[in-house]
Amino acid sequence: MLSEEKKSLRKKAKGLRSQLSADKRASYNQSIFDKVLGFDSFIEAQLIFTYVSYKDEVDTIALINYAINHKKRIAVPKIISLEEGMVAIEIKSIEELKENSLGILEPVDFKNQINPSEIDFSIVPGLAFDRKGGRLGYGGGFYDRFLSNLSANANIVALAYDFQIVDTVPCEQHDIKIREVITN
Template sequence: MESKRGIRKMIKERRALLTEAERENLDSIIFKKVTNSKEYQEAKVIFIFVSYDTELDTHKIIKQALKDGKRVSVPRIISKEEGMDVVEIEGFEDLKPGAYGILEPEDSKLKIDESLIDVSYLPGVAFDRKGGRVGYGGGFYDRFLRKTRKDSLKIALGYSFQVLEEVPMDDNDEFIDGIITD
């Protein structure tokens, strides 16, 4: 089995090869799958990552969820040691470039309790069909997921080429409930 570092390099290179047109087409398919899903339709409070660089576009999903009247929460990085806060946003304009250049709320004044979240839409570099997820190596999302309710769904979002036969999992890694791809 490939190492996490090797998987990260391979998938990031593959994502970088997507043309703008391919990316828009795949993002559109994933947008429809997410917003038409039973989980999304029934959720009152969602958590979703704010896409960055070559990740699939979550900006449209966030804007649609706000339009649909959902309570939308996103990550705000505190530090590698302290992890991240989960902050509710009232509009997409609440997001500004943060420490890593990723859009996030400027402060944590609208921090919400993880136990309120019905569905979490998670990033990652690679996934497998057994619930394995390889993130970016900071452990931010694994620590966050330990604080969510047991019945809160954990759904990864990614392109189909990010789903591998098997990904390496450590004791600190949290499993996901499903994946939505193109």
């Protein structure tokens, strides 16, 4: 059954990620950060949408700060509800973010909401990825629903540690494919 496959893969990926030492994590994060900065679609992007890293995810705080300091427009997710999904909120500083009830940093209100069709570069989180664009998220469907509203020209990438790349991610019809995975 597909959901059991996903559940098992999620557990394995979370376990591997949590075992990463602080030194290795910092080194891998720096390598991924450097690669993103050299990525043509990041350099050319007018409006970047990215997740705000949480716990042992690939760090995005440095990227957010870099984008802001280099006068790029940056937007991050704000959850409305499980039913309604999430929206993109443009920020000018990481200081505008506060922990939500799950401990994830997000904007405090819905001011500066961005139309998803304006986004030209999107960085999405995930637990496992394959080379065909398959992405295993956390199971809430927030990103799949949100990404379906992006322009067809938007580049959707994921940041991952190399051990998060697997042969096949079980996918369903509603799962949005990503274009590239940037790893250490």
